Amino acid sequence: MTTAARLTVSLAALCAAGALGAARAADTAPVGVTISDKGCEPANVAVVPGKSVFKIKNASKRAVEWEILKGVDVVEERENIIPGFTQTITATLDAGDYQMTCGLLSNPKGVLKVAASQPAAADAKPAAVSPMDLVGPLAEYKVYVTREIDALVTETRAFTAAVKAGKLADAQALYAPTRQHYERIEPIAELFNDLDGSMDSREDDFEKKAEDPGFTGFHRIEKGLFGDKSTAGLAPVADKLMADTEDLHRRVSGLAITPKSMVGGAADLIEEVASKKISGEEDRYSRTDLFDFQANVDGAQKIVALLDPLVQKRDPALVARVKGNFAKVDAVLAKYRNGQGFESYDKLAPEDRNRLKGPVTALAEDLSTLRGTLGID
Structure with a gap:
């Protein structure tokens, strides 16, 4: 693995928004985008290169994520925008043509154009950590991601073979352990919008729900194995x-993981827990939510551990809070371990669900500040 090739530090945070009409962002005026059940309004947005502010409102009936795409690559995203809520996103964009996801995967994508222009003066921001200080953490994280993706390939091969052979019990047993490898590295897997959509989408992501032909991947197989109780x-x-x-x-294998993807990934993983795992939305047929819950926590803890020396120098109180809340989450999850796995999510007592909400919410808030703490924009 060549360090220079794999660890190219790209500190440009690509982000924007979209729906019907067109809008041009001034240096400070935010660009408003509303996500409805049918798409984005406006569906065409134009901004100048440099820093832009976007206000994304979710006017649909479900929690949504908003992504900026360059081809099939995700260059920026904001997950789990709750219905009725607005999220403000600051983004630094290079000139070029982008697309935006607009709610349901079956909705048309929006268009974002970043027209060539003189760049605005950069806003004051915290001094970024030295790129050389990030070389070690990025290299270690790439090793971790590689190990998980290797295991994902191996275990998915066994899982899909059981499905195709009609071995229902074997396939059911392999479902959750296999998915854990994907869940640990989800922020990296989600950089490829086309694959994330086909591998990990839920039926709620499509207008026709489970009957939509675009509904494939782990959760489509989950429905068959645990909902229909058949491999047919x-x-x-x-x-x-x-x-x-x-x-x-x-x-x-060929991806150079950026500081933004790694550092922001810790918050993304815990936000996933807060919005989907605690509610039981993720694995509605198998009730194996705790496997995914633990995997998301594992992935976030790995990132935090690798960044610990750098964050400790800048905000030791943040490090202490994060470690304390991880310990609380781990303690609750440990109660429901069963051999190599977990009890059904249905067995999680209501008081334990409530006990998890506090530390998980606090973790999501604290981890969302990591990029700012390290000056990674």
């Missing part, structure tokens, strides 16, 4: 999942 008709879905997993392996 799942062979093509299993084949596609295996092909997508191998494609993800190839793409990640």
Whole structure:
């Protein structure tokens, strides 16, 4: 692994917004974008290169994520925008043509154009950590991601083989342990919008729900195995999942992980827990939510551990809060361990769900400040 090739530090945070009409952002005036059940309003947005501020309002009936795409690559995203809420996002964009996801995966994508112009003066921001200080953490994180993606390929091969062979009990047993590898590195896997959509989407992401032909991947197989209690008709879905997993392996192998992706990934993982795992939305048929819950926590803790020396120098109180809340989450999860796995999510007592909400919410808030603490924009 060549350090220079894999650890190119890109500190440009690419982000923007979209829906019907067109808008041009002034240096300080925010660009408003509303996500409805049908798409973005406006669907076409134009801004100048440099820093822009976007206000993304969710006017749909479900929590949504908003992404900026360059081809199939995700260059910026904001997950889990709750219905009725508005999220403000500051982004630094290079000139070029981008797309935006607008709610349901079956909705048309929006268009974002960043027209060439003289760049505005940069706003004052915290001094970034030295790129050389990030070389070690980035290299270690790439090793971690590589190990998880290798395991994902191996275990997905066994899982899909069981599905195709009609071995219902075997496939059910392999489902949750296999998915854990994806969940630990989800911020990196989500950089490839096309694969994330086909591998990890839920039926709620589509207008026709479970009947939509675009609903594939782990959760489509989950519905068959645990909802329908059958492997009938799942062979093509299993084949596609295996092909997508191998494609993800190839793409990640050649990926230079940026500081933004790594540092921001810690907050993304815990926000995923707060919005989907605690509610039980993620694995509605198998009730294996605690496997994913633990995997998201594992992935976030790995990132935090690698960044600990750098954050400790800048905000030791933040480090102490984060470690304390991780310990509280780990303690609750430990109560529901069962051999190598976890009890069904249905067995999680209401008081334990409530006990998790506080530290998980605090973690999401604290980890969202990591990029700012380290000066990574």
